[in-house]
Amino acid sequence: MSSPSSNESIIVDGVQYPVKELTEFGFAAPFSLPNGERKSVATIVLNDQPLEIEFRVRRIADGQSVCSFANLPIKTTEKIQSYLKRRHRQDSGGLEERTYDELASGQTDSASATATASTSTATTAEPQQRAHVKAFALLVMLLAGLAMVIVALVFMRSRSTLSVAHSALVGNSIRVHSKVEGEIAEVLVREGDEVRKGDVLVRLSNPELSTQNDLLLAQSDTAKAxxxxxxxxxxxxxxxxxxxxxxxxxxxxxxxxxxxxxxxxxxxxxxxxxxxxxxxxxxxxxxxxxxxxxxxxxxxxxxxxxxxxxxxxxxxxxxxxxxxxxxxxxxxxxxxxxxxxxxxxxxxxxxxxxKTCQIAVDREKDLVVVAPRDGTIYVNYRQQGEFVKVADELMGISYPGETWAAGQVTADQASRVLPGQPVSISVPSMKHQFDGVVMAVGHRAMYSKGNYNAEFRGATATDVPVKVYIEDLPDDIPSGIRLKMAIKTGYGIEWLDNAMEYKLMPIGSPTKKASPADSSQTLAQVTAASIEQHVSVAENTAPTNNVALTEERK
Incomplete structure (x- = not known):
């Protein structure tokens, strides 16, 4: 325990008392707190340097209050420790700087200085060694900093893009389904043929259906008679x-x-x-x-x-x-x-x-499959003689105009997706690359627009669909092909988005430059209200595939 010093005192309730037995953990002083209190706040003065402290009285003996520090800030603790070290060096007279042999031989400070001077020649190489060590440490620090920068860049890049799962090109085609079951009697079109709305594509044959219709007509005539x-x-x-x-x-x-x-x-x-x-x-x-x-x-x-x-x-x-x-x-x-x-x-x-006869007649009319709209036959799944059931796909018709792709992101990632974000798209099987822009997010926005076929929904019910608009689609890319899409979501930091020139694009025109009013906002500036307006995730995160399929069939 340290000896008392005249440079150490404590001010309690405006009265200054000398401090004895000062350590980094506590002190002793001749005072007592009023009303038997055990905890208080005071100012301790060390070499005319005041420090605000909080202490607790442990015991009172011989008129001295033995106290311990309580809840000291780190800086205050460091100042007390530094003061105690300086005082210890002064009290020891520099003995801690001497070697064991010097102390045992009884050398004085002058003798120690002479011995030190005699060895100065042997230590001339120490500055050079220290310089080499410093240079090596600096090199290590530079390499570590470079590694940290590379890791940060990789992390920030992963944060600035979001991969879209189960992506496919679906927006420029429509599937033709069979409304009744039967055998394909005749296929009147081939892949690549141009068709008009109402053109006959396939003729089906179902003798059993015709027999049932005749029986129903006979029953209807009997009832009328x-x-x-x-x-x-x-x-x-x-x-x-x-x-x-x-x-x-x-x-x-x-x-x-x-x-x-x-x-x-x-x-x-x-x-x-x-x-x-x-x-x-x-x-x-x-x-x-x-x-x-x-x-x-x-x-x-x-x-x-x-x-x-x-x-x-x-x-x-x-x-x-x-x-x-x-x-x-x-x-x-x-x-x-x-x-x-x-x-x-x-x-x-x-x-x-x-009524039953009318339904039967309509079903018999459905044996003739017609084109639901103008377009080009891009795929034919059936051949003459095959038997098809209700809702079986017969062929696909592509049409010009709006072209879009679809995919899913997980529910926890959906909040990062906003309409207007640029999308990088590639076709792995054909080595094509082109750009798009996020058009809609969420189940309602998805299934209320366009033809999103069930075969592309491979994710779980909690995944959120994303619709991506494509303006310049290469002509040789067929409908329904699998895509690889990555949404550029930005960094979410305004100054970094500005530095990287990240901007939301006008919806429906991904390759055109945005107007100043549209392109001035970055991802960090999009408010929560706009997110709720564009992303229908909270209320539509987990609709079943049956509901989605019902919306699609409608």
Whole structure:
């Protein structure tokens, strides 16, 4: 532990105290903190150099507070260590600079200087050796710096480009698919032929489909005949109801006339009975004669009741006939209701069969495959006699105009891709190289535009598709060929992008120079809002291939 020095003091709460036993870990001083505190901040003065420190009181003994430094900055610690080393050299009188033999022999400083002078000749070569060492160290440092620069350049180059997987040229072609299954009866075009929209390309043959269509047509004709028969039967029954209603009207008139006559006969019988009744007591009319008149009166009453009931029955039959119900004696016949029910079922069946027949006819029309647009037959996959299924590819048609390629990047790399970034494209199988520009990023941007065939989607569902526009495509490059694409994403550092002249290009014209307004922005200047506007990654990162295929077929 070091001895105390007059150059060491500490200022606590504005009072300066001498410092004793100063080390790089702590010190001792004659003070005490108020209220029994153990931790405080003070200023320690070493050779008139003040240093702000934080200390903690470990113990108090003989009026001295033994303290340790706490949370010292590195620079403060280095200053304290440097001060302690200088003080130690002063206190030792230079003994640490002498050898063991000098100390053992008791040489003084002058004797040591004489011995040192005697060996000066032997050490004249040391500066040259040190110069060689310095030169070698400098050379090593230069080589290390050069290696670091090369590594940095390689790393920055890898950061400035992004490889696009599963790349293929797909934008200038359309695939022709079979809509029905059947055997290829005739192929009317060859590769290289120019075709117009609607031209017949392939004729298919499917006898089973033709037989099914004939059967459906026969069933449809039968259903239509049944509808016509039921309609005729309904008309006949309606006429029968009309005739029955007229007949009932006549019967009601006859019944009403007979009822009127029966009522008159009843009135006459009642009057005769009333005239004879007073003469029975006098004996002028016998009881037998009175009974005969009474019986006749009762018979007339029964006849009136019967006629009234007949009129009511006829009225009821007329009312039923008005509701399309025919009452024949004691049998109620709702023939029209039955006919209407059967007619409704027959009409529904006829409509269903008619729709099925129309679908069958359309399917039979699909046996003739026509060109969906103008173009050139660049590939033919089928030959005469082959059997194809629904959605099988038959041939491909290329067309001039917009030409683009497609590929995928991983979801974590998609945020680096922006529309307008230049793309370096090569065809490994044909040794062609040309340029493009990123046109769209994301599933919605991809599948809502153009024909992106399923065979080029070889990545996982989380990969993000990229669409690249190509303006100057060599004529000998066929559609569907595999490509090798690398997107130039820039460094993401504004000054470095400016130094390397990295700029976003106008979409749709990769080989033309950008206008000042378009070319002034670098990758580092593109904001998060523009990224969200152009890259539909967050909401479309993992649609299934089935969804993509559905969008493609649409």
């Amino acid at each position: 049944k509808v016509q028969a039921l309609t005729k039967q309904r008309e006949v029954f309606k006429q029968k109801l009309t005739f029955a209603s007229k007949k009932l009207e006549l019967e009601r008139e006859v019944a009403q006339s007979e009822l009127k006559a029966a009522r008159k006969a009843l009135s006459s019988a009642e009057a005769a009975y009333g005239r004879l009744l007073p003469f029975v007591k006098s004996g002028a009319v016998t009881q037998l004669e009175l009974d005969e008149v009474e019986n006749q009166k009762l018979a007339e009453e029964s006849n009136c009741i019967a006629r009234e009931n007949l009129v009511k029955q006829i009225d009821f039959s007329i009312e039923a006939a008005g509701k399309n119900v025919l009452i024949l004696g004691d049998r109620v016949d709702d023939e029209l209701g039955r006919i209407d029910a059967e007619l409704a079922m027959a009409r529904a069946e006829a409509r269903e069969l008619e």
